[in-house]
Amino acid sequence: MVDAGKMHRWPLFMALTAVSALRCVVAEQCISKGTAGPMIITASCTDPLFNTPIIALEADRFDPVPHRLVSGHWNGTSVDFNIYLPLKNQWENRFFQSVYPTQNSTALPEVIAFGAASGAYTVQVAGQLGYRADAATAKFAKTVAREYYDDTGSSRIYGYIYGGSGGSYQTIGAAENTHGVWDGASAIVQAIPGSVPLNLCARALGNLILRKNAIQIEAALRPGGSGDPFLELGQAGRAVLKEVTNLGVPLQAWEDFLEPANSENTLAIFEPAIKEADPTYADDFWTKPGYLGNDPSELGSLFRAALVDIFATIERVEYDSENLPTTLFLDKIPSELTAGFEFTLYDDTGKMAIGNLGGVLSSEDNSLALSPVSNTTIARAISQGRKVRIDNRWHLSVLSYHRHQLPTRSGFYGF
Numbered sequence: 550m551v552d553a554g555k556m557h558r559w560p561l562f563m564a565l566t567a568v569s570a571l572r573c574v575v576a577e578q579c580i581s582k583g584t585a586g587p588m589i590i591t592a593s594c595t596d597p598l599f600n601t602p603i604i605a606l607e608a609d610r611f612d613p614v615p616h617r618l619v620s621g622h623w624n625g626t627s628v629d630f631n632i633y634l635p636l637k638n639q640w641e642n643r644f645f646q647s648v649y650p651t652q653n654s655t656a657l658p659e660v661i662a663f664g665a666a667s668g669a670y671t672v673q674v675a676g677q678l679g680y681r682a683d684a685a686t687a688k689f690a691k692t693v694a695r696e697y698y699d700d701t702g703s704s705r706i707y708g709y710i711y712g713g714s715g716g717s718y719q720t721i722g723a724a725e726n727t728h729g730v731w732d733g734a735s736a737i738v739q740a741i742p743g744s745v746p747l748n749l750c751a752r753a754l755g756n757l758i759l760r761k762n763a764i765q766i767e768a769a770l771r772p773g774g775s776g777d778p779f780l781e782l783g784q785a786g787r788a789v790l791k792e793v794t795n796l797g798v799p800l801q802a803w804e805d806f807l808e809p810a811n812s813e814n815t816l817a818i819f820e821p822a823i824k825e826a827d828p829t830y831a832d833d834f835w836t837k838p839g840y841l842g843n844d845p846s847e848l849g850s851l852f853r854a855a856l857v858d859i860f861a862t863i864e865r866v867e868y869d870s871e872n873l874p875t876t877l878f879l880d881k882i883p884s885e886l887t888a889g890f891e892f893t894l895y896d897d898t899g900k901m902a903i904g905n906l907g908g909v910l911s912s913e914d915n916s917l918a919l920s921p922v923s924n925t926t927i928a929r930a931i932s933q934g935r936k937v938r939i940d941n942r943w944h945l946s947v948l949s950y951h952r953h954q955l956p957t958r959s960g961f962y963g964f
């Protein structure tokens with residue numbers, strides 16, 4: 550609810566820079582939809598989080614095209630922004646604003662040039678979750694633009710927000726929850742609730758089961774091929790290709806097999822979050838009914854065949870100048886260096902785990918090139934005779950993580 554006694558003044562940038570007319574717009578505070586709903590941003594309300602823009606710099610710049618740069622941040626936040634205003638004779642009353650959760654406030658040169666060539670100024674805000682900082686800056690930038698272009702406020706300024714992937718969520722959120730801030734919104738590479746990590750899990754499952762048939766699958770999908778990649782597969786392969794297709798990977802994408810299949814590096818980024826959310830999942834996967842690791846099916850046997858879980862003995866250790874271990878030479882390593890190995894240091898008996906190691910195996914000299922070992926307890930415990938457990942139990946289990954999720958609403962027909 551709006552507290553009538555809490556009318557906020559819009560402290561325009563002249564509060565600090567003391568330029569231009571001292572005009573104050575009395576604005577109501579923006580309010581949420583319902584008690585816990587998203588904040589609805591209108592053209593005239595003030596967002597309580599982003600209510601005081603502070604200008605740090607106004608300067609004329611010439612790269613990549615001549616423009617006026619206005620840089621600032623929102624008081625009491627770490628959110629900064631840049632506004633790039635092309636020359637007056639280039640401006641056609643519009644602006645563009647790209648959004649992405651991890652972007653910084655510096656627009657790429659081509660983005661600024663694209664805006665100028667299209668009669669638009671460019672607004673860029675440091676990445677946030679949501680659309681509120683972007684909306685506040687879009688509104689503030691209109692004031693800045695009117696000042697710069699000596700526009701009295703009579704003509705409308707048309708704004709366009711766009712973003713891909715994580716930015717697609719922000720773009721849709723902006724379109725749904727703002728009025729009179731932007732006039733158009735374009736979501737690119739639309740993300741969905743299954744995008745991460747489940748899309749990556751499904752693609753890695755496709756890789757594990759289908760890669761031995763990659764050449765036939767590609768040939769079937771290429772011009773002149775049969776068009777039906779299922780024909781080339783056994784029962785487990787057919788089931789997995791159908792599962793992965795239902796989860797959203799376009800069938801035709803497998804024409805270039807590695808494109809969809811190669812998700813393991815990105816999946817590795819999300820594995821720690823899965824472990825934290827679901828610490829017993831890998832044990833469940835390999836021991837409980839209903840999970841592929843313990844399933845009597847052909848697919849289950851393919852998982853068990855891919856399982857690596859060995860104890861190697863450290864034969865020699867190489868150290869750097871600060872006496873930190875850098876490379877372990879082992880008595881054995883897995884015969885096939887697939888993705889997703891984890892390394893755990895054990896005592897000499899292989900009974901007691903000491904700590905986790907990171908690194909890359911090489912089959913040339915049976916070595917494990919260690920990631921920097923910052924934990925001194927672990928660094929000191931590394932020595933000849935100790936064991937290193939090398940396993941992919943977690944990684945393999947995660948490839949069917951989507952099978953154990955319950956969507957909270959309808960529409961997820963692949964689950």
Ligand SMILES: *[C@@H]1O[C@H](CO)[C@@H](O)[C@H](O)[C@H]1NC(C)=O
Nearest residue numbers: 560564565601602603624625
């Ligand atoms: C910025 O916020 C601080 C802390 O609330 C306040 O003291 C200061 O006056 C604000 N600056 C402006 C320009 O409003």
Ligand SMILES: *[C@@H]1O[C@H](CO)[C@@H](O)[C@H](O)[C@H]1NC(C)=O
Nearest residue numbers: 651652653654655656657658
């Ligand atoms: C902002 O992000 C771009 C693109 O990632 C990067 O090239 C640039 O160095 C970053 N600028 C600052 C000031 O961090």
Ligand SMILES: *[C@@H]1O[C@H](CO)[C@@H](O)[C@H](O)[C@H]1NC(C)=O
Nearest residue numbers: 902903904905924925926927
């Ligand atoms: C170092 O590793 C040991 C064994 O995993 C762990 O108990 C300890 O908390 C770690 N220390 C730090 C500072 O992370």
